Amino acid sequence: xxxxxxxxxxxxxxxxxLRALQRLADKGVLNASSQELGEMIxxxxxxxxxxxxxxxxxxxxxxxxxxxxxxxxLRAILNVDRVWEIAIVGMGxxxxxxxxxxxxxxxxxxxxxxxDNDSHKVGQKVGDFEIFSTNSMVEKIKQQKIKVxxxxxxxxxxxxxxxxxxxxxxxxxxxxAPISLNVPDDIHVQYIDPVTHLQRMTYYL
Amino acid sequence: xxxxxxxxxxxxxxxxxLRALQRLADKGVLNASSQELGEMIxxxxxxxxxxxxxxxxxxxxxxxxxxxxxxxxLRAILNVDRVWEIAIVGMGxxxxxxxxxxxxxxxxxxxxxxxDNDSHKVGQKVGDFEIFSTNSMVEKIKQQKIKVxxxxxxxxxxxxxxxxxxxxxxxxxxxxAPISLNVPDDIHVQYIDPVTHLQRMTYYL
Numbered sequence: 001x002x003x004x005x006x007x008x009x010x011x012x013x014x015x016x017x018l019r020a021l022q023r024l025a026d027k028g029v030l031n032a033s034s035q036e037l038g039e040m041i042x043x044x045x046x047x048x049x050x051x052x053x054x055x056x057x058x059x060x061x062x063x064x065x066x067x068x069x070x071x072x073x074l075r076a077i078l079n080v081d082r083v084w085e086i087a088i089v090g091m092g093x094x095x096x097x098x099x100x101x102x103x104x105x106x107x108x109x110x111x112x113x114x115x116d117n118d119s120h121k122v123g124q125k126v127g128d129f130e131i132f133s134t135n136s137m138v139e140k141i142k143q144q145k146i147k148v149x150x151x152x153x154x155x156x157x158x159x160x161x162x163x164x165x166x167x168x169x170x171x172x173x174x175x176x177a178p179i180s181l182n183v184p185d186d187i188h189v190q191y192i193d194p195v196t197h198l199q200r201m202t203y204y205l
Numbered sequence: 206x207x208x209x210x211x212x213x214x215x216x217x218x219x220x221x222x223l224r225a226l227q228r229l230a231d232k233g234v235l236n237a238s239s240q241e242l243g244e245m246i247x248x249x250x251x252x253x254x255x256x257x258x259x260x261x262x263x264x265x266x267x268x269x270x271x272x273x274x275x276x277x278x279l280r281a282i283l284n285v286d287r288v289w290e291i292a293i294v295g296m297g298x299x300x301x302x303x304x305x306x307x308x309x310x311x312x313x314x315x316x317x318x319x320x321d322n323d324s325h326k327v328g329q330k331v332g333d334f335e336i337f338s339t340n341s342m343v344e345k346i347k348q349q350k351i352k353v354x355x356x357x358x359x360x361x362x363x364x365x366x367x368x369x370x371x372x373x374x375x376x377x378x379x380x381x382a383p384i385s386l387n388v389p390d391d392i393h394v395q396y397i398d399p400v401t402h403l404q405r406m407t408y409y410l
Contacts (some may be wrong), residue, residue, distance in 0.1 A: 147410060170408060200283075
């Protein structure tokens with residue numbers, strides 16, 4: 001099957017599989033069946049087998065998946081068998097939390113630069129990072145060839161900053177601002193808005 | 206159509222529609238076509254019309270949707286024509302950011318209590334909130350009849366705290382810890398893990 005044609009909803013589940021497998025590996029577990037994985041993450045065993053089989057025959061009847069092997073395969077498929085540098089734009093509370101987040105290590109990402117447009121914040125330190133001005137953002141991101149950015153600015157500034165990020169060569173934006181961004185087709189955007197997640201649950205309450 | 210049968214993927218898009226409509230309303234716009242909405246949020250007009258028509262005939266040929274009316278309808282459908290109190294558990298960086306987040310207002314949520322298990326943090330203030338001990342969490346959440354919680358503890362503590370939240374009567378958990386939670390079928394969980402969102406994009410890079 002042509003990898004380009006695999007539905008995005010399947011791609012969206014692979015990081016969840018990878019996370020669960022990594023958790024098992026950290027505990028020293030070497031093999032897992034699709035049933036065991038399914039119970040961990042609340043997805044049916046059949047769905048897991050179907051999703052993973054899109055990329056090859058990684059499991060064995062009887063013994064299930066070799067965890068180290070499947071981790072290696074999924075990391076390669078998701079292009080996180082390398083480290084992507086991230087630029088964070090917007091050093092409010094969420095930007096700070098993300099800059100100091102210790103969950104990126106070993107999962108394919110590393111925060112490289114942080115930016116803000118507030119002259120009072122520029123030059124200050126967040127953890128190991130000096131906050132740079134958004135005035136120098138396009139140039140600095142281009143220089144460092146950074147392709148991934150997290151956008152943690154207020155909604156009112158988000159589109160303008162997104163346009164600059166695109167200009168700087170960013171190809172993937174993790175957007176924490178609660179608005180939908182308009183970007184060219186080749187730019188990927190994922191949204192993190194706690195309220196949309198909460199509202200998806202209150203529907204059922 | 207029986208509302209119980211509407212696919213969760215459609216429910217998941219309604220908050221995005223509501224957010225876009227609210228943004229237009231804030232600008233004083235009174236009507237929008239599905240085309241205009243679609244361009245704002247990157248979803249096809251046909252998909253928007255199909256999703257919304259599951260709940261009734263809210264649009265008019267020619268004039269499109271009345272924004273105030275559709276907002277009112279979506280708020281009722283998503284049960285956010287009321288305010289849900291939220292408990293936040295885990296006062297690290299993310300918990301702090303969430304406690305101080307100003308994006309809940311007018312969207313159906315209000316942070317009500319914050320908890321941590323660290324005796325050095327208990328009793329301290331985060332914004333207007335006094336941090337309470339997780340020892341008193343089950344009792345306090347029960348007393349206040351809080352049904353929604355945000356879980357911002359490390360992965361190692363998340364399942365244990367989730368079990369306590371279920372015991373306390375919580376029905377919806379917004380989980381920031383990078384693990385899948387095991388909870389009873391009637392408890393709703395949504396996950397916010399920046400790395401899974403990032404990996405979903407790097408697949409395409």
